Amino acid sequence: MIDARGLSCPMPVVMVQKEVQKNAPQELTVRVDSMVCVENITRYAHLQGYEVQYTQDGGDFVLTLHK
Amino acid sequence: MENEVKLTKLASCAGCGAKVGAGVLAQLLDGIRVRTDPNLLVGFDKSDDASVYRISDELALVQTVDFFPPIVDDPYVFGAIAATNALSDVYAMGGEPKLALNVMAIPADMPKEVVHEMLRGGYDKAYEAGAIITGGHSILDPEPKYGLAVTGFVHPDRVLTNSGAVPGDVLFLTKPLGIGILTTAAKAELTTPAGMTLAQKLMLTLNRGARDVMVNYRVHACTDVTGFGLLGHCTEMAQGSGVEIHLDVNAIDLIPEALEFARMGVLPEGMYRNRTFAEPHVDAGEAALAVQDMLYDPQTSGGLLIAVDPQDADELFEELRDAVPSAQRIGTAEEYRGGKRIFLHQ
Incomplete structure (x- = not known):
């Protein structure tokens, strides 16, 4: 689980990139607080062959990446 | 110069990315009465780069202002970029910039050498453009910002707007x-x-x-x-x-x-x-x-x-x-x- 709330672009997507490069997880959950982060992370995740879903939780967005 | 202040860390948005969206801007102005003047050749209605006002049959005034938070860490380079960007609106109208005013916001604790470098970048770029900076206005603000209000000239018959394209162009x-x-x-x-x-x-x-x-x-x-x-x-x-x-x-x-x-x-x-x-x-x-x-x-x-x-x-x-x-x-x-x-x- 990556908590990237409160961080401005492009930090959240960079955090996800680092985790994917380091551990290549089959599944990864990311919590962010803007749609821009959702979009950026989705673009990166698709490039890496992940499927992406997200849900809204109050003001947050929770992304689930899985292979 | 060794730059101790990381300017971009003080900025929430980068450069022109800090601009208010086009659609939002129209909403913000909606309902405000717009006065016209026969000599106003280009006003706000067409979302153009600068306003153009006819002074005589030979001469029209081009006016624009642009400023934003730091986009690079080097204050001299930031000042020069902000000036280049502001001057550009005059060129986009087919005009030549002549006069400019500094628009500046600086944190109270920003070292004066950094502010000096930012301004020096702006002045150098204005001079390169053949314009002079004749003054300006500064305020205190935790997020630094810099740019220019620029005045230029263009022949009234040679104004280039963003709304004159014709099929085939x-x-x-x-x-x-x-x-x-x-x-x-x-x-x-x-x-x-x-x-x-x-x-x-x-x-x-x-x-x-x-x-x-x-x-x-x-x-x-x-x-x-x-x-x-x-x-x-x-x-x-x-x-x-x-x-x-x-x-x-x-x-x-x-x-x-x-x-x-x-x-x-x-x-x-x-x-x-x-x-x-x-x-x-x-x-x-x-x-x-x-x-x-x-x-x-x-x-x-x-x-x-x-x-x-x-x-x-x-x-x-x-x-x-x-x-x-x-x-x-x-x-x-x-x-x-x-x-x-x-x-x-x-």
């Missing part, structure tokens, strides 16, 4: 795209030194060379490609001119490193704002998502988008490439058939 763009993405990536220290050098060189290039060439030809419309991205500015040009625009995506120079960042999802918030504004008017065809993102990328101190009579296009391109080697022939304006305004072709 050939479109040119004078700088490559991807500056906003590179400066966003730089915030996470992802940009290579070569990428940052290229971005800075582009942002520091005055649009004077392109302006001086285009005024010799039958240019029907011009704008500078800045915060709204190429597709945002194309949408404004197409709507204002009553035409549709066809772009040859393969002919558009996309900075390779920026395209790579676009694929990786390293994209500025302004790109998404521009998409929201322009996407309803764009038929993206087969263009890849990352390529589209590059075309929506907000540019700081971007190039000129020029619509010229097709009979002048080859000659203009030849002279333009001599003056501005990065100039590209990117598409055409066509008769509006209803529906979408912008068409991307592979």
